Amino acid sequence: MKITKEEVKQIATLARLKLPEEKVEIYQKQFSAILDYMEKLKEIDTKEVNPLYSPAELKNVFREDEVKKDLDREEILKNAPKTDGEFFIVPKII
């Protein structure tokens, strides 16, 4: 599976990462090798196989919809890089 430099940059954008130019080439080679290895799975016929997404395979774990207070505002904001004491602050969007 040959991955191009443009594809690496596109994946980085989707993943919200910014790659320095010199890393793009390294990742391009590594991704191609890793995805080549993963091609292996194509050997198996899985047409009739039901995917397994979690070994727990639990269905509909319900609980009562009760309002509970786990943390207060101060605690929630404690680790934020920037707040005004009430909200998380980010650069202006509009």
Place this chain on the structure above:
Amino acid sequence: MEILNKTLTEIRESLQKKEIGVEELIKTCLQHIANTEPKINAFITLREEEELLEEARQLDRQGPDPNQPLWGIPLGIKDVLTTKNLRTTCGSKILENFVPVYDAFVVEKLKAAGAIILGKQNMDEFAMGSSTENSAFGPTKNPWDLSRVPGGSSGGSAASVAARQCFGAIGTDTGGSIRQPASFCGLVGLKPTYGRVSRYGLIAYGSSFDQAGPLTRSVQDAALLLEVIAGHDPKDSTSLNAPVPKYSQSITSLSATKFTFGLPKEYLGEGLDPEVEKVFQSTIKLIENLGGEIKEISLPHTQYAIATYYILVMAEASSNLARFDGVRYGVRNAEAKTLKELYELSRSQGFGDEVQRRIMLGTYVLSAGYYDAYYKKAAQVRRLLSEDFVQAWKECDFILAPVSPTPAFKLGSTINDPLKMYLMDIYTTSLNLAGLPGLSLPIGLSSDNLPIGAQIIGPKLSEEKLLALASKLEEALPKLPLPPLS
């Protein structure tokens, strides 16, 4: 320092009998940590001495409590489990200042049981790696040979327990991250059944794989720790609502005399280091002498396990690690002008290379046009791998397998070749895919005096029998000497 060579179970008895006070024990541990830490770098954050001693004095004043099975016992915690008011970094720069406001379920249980948490142990960043070299806080060294890795990702915990800095630790295992470092450092490491231990407060990497479990110096110790941390938790929807047996008691009462071990023929071929194979073969003989039956079995999809595992775990990682955006916690880039820039710059600056690699590959396999070919395909093969085990349990009670194809490798030997590092996980990832429990047990030393481990794999929720059987084997196996740095 002899006191530090005791197992967790032994020190527990000494504490209960007041042969040693908690304060004295903590002082001895801290002194030993100060001596050994410059060489192995097992801790990312060690708690303040005065705070620890105060906690110890309080326990001494109160005296042993029958409801606190870990009363006064110094433990370490892998830095991926949240600890209230104690920095939790996941081995990453992006969380270098993160101080959680709540305890992980596991940590809550340990505290309630009277354990003393010494600090947070080093790991591969976000648990991604097999050597602890991917830590933003520098690599951990193996106490058996300082030029070698302790394994990973729970390498700090393994090195620390092996070096006698603490009496046990809680690590996490997504694709082998408890068992492989346990085998590299000569310890017992148990990855419980998926759902046996709550993941609440375990900072997620691969949510359908992650499980916390003990790293200890004996099987009995692992049983005791599992007994404390296992159990249902409404805060984790994948947590299993099954009763928790008294593992530490049934280990001696359950008879483990008649059992059949399956030996997967796919595990004993090419790629297995001859030294590992030699020690492994002698363990097979030992089992036969103990009256165990050994039967060759087949896990026919084994060759697809690594590709399947990495596709799925990278996909889950890309989704789980989207939360690190420089907004609610973690490091934020100071120069970002727009929100998109804030995300991109904070993440690229905060995450190391391996984490970025896995996030990107995960993004790729989940992206439109590739989802069916990679992600769904891998989930289908996961079903087949899981069914391999279902078939196997018709022929045997447990499976015996190597843990890692080689003993501990040299620092720097695989770090620049990610695929080579992934391929080392050949014997450990299958059971995470299937959600099964596995225990790594030290079975001997290589000619370079490096520990070698074997793993016992069991059906879901078979921990009780698995521990009893492991304990029986442990008794019969030659006891490992102390590591040179201890």
